[in-house]
Amino acid sequence: MKKKIKKPWAVYKGVNYNPRNIGLITKEEPNGRLYIKYAEGQFYSDECWNPEYVSRFDTPSEAANYLVKRRGGNLERELKKVSENFPKAISAQSSPK
Numbered sequence: 001m002k003k004k005i006k007k008p009w010a011v012y013k014g015v016n017y018n019p020r021n022i023g024l025i026t027k028e029e030p031n032g033r034l035y036i037k038y039a040e041g042q043f044y045s046d047e048c049w050n051p052e053y054v055s056r057f058d059t060p061s062e063a064a065n066y067l068v069k070r071r072g073g074n075l076e077r078e079l080k081k082v083s084e085n086f087p088k089a090i091s092a093q094s095s096p097k
Contacts (some may be wrong), residue, residue: 003028007056009063012049019070022063022082025040026091039085060090070096
């Protein structure tokens, strides 16, 4: 059984901890490393990240708000982008349980 990931939405950071984009954490290793998917259906493997360079959130909306506050930009555009990149994950998260 796959372990449910707490706070699966991520803003990953690059040089000087500047936020780069929003992704979805797909795996957590016991040593803390995180694997992040950049979009559903991507052609390459999820990338491994040091958690020091990742801010985690419960929802894509929280991640988008953080990204816009830290990097600038337009919240509506970021929310549209994340919904286009992760339509299944967002649909599953918003459906009643």
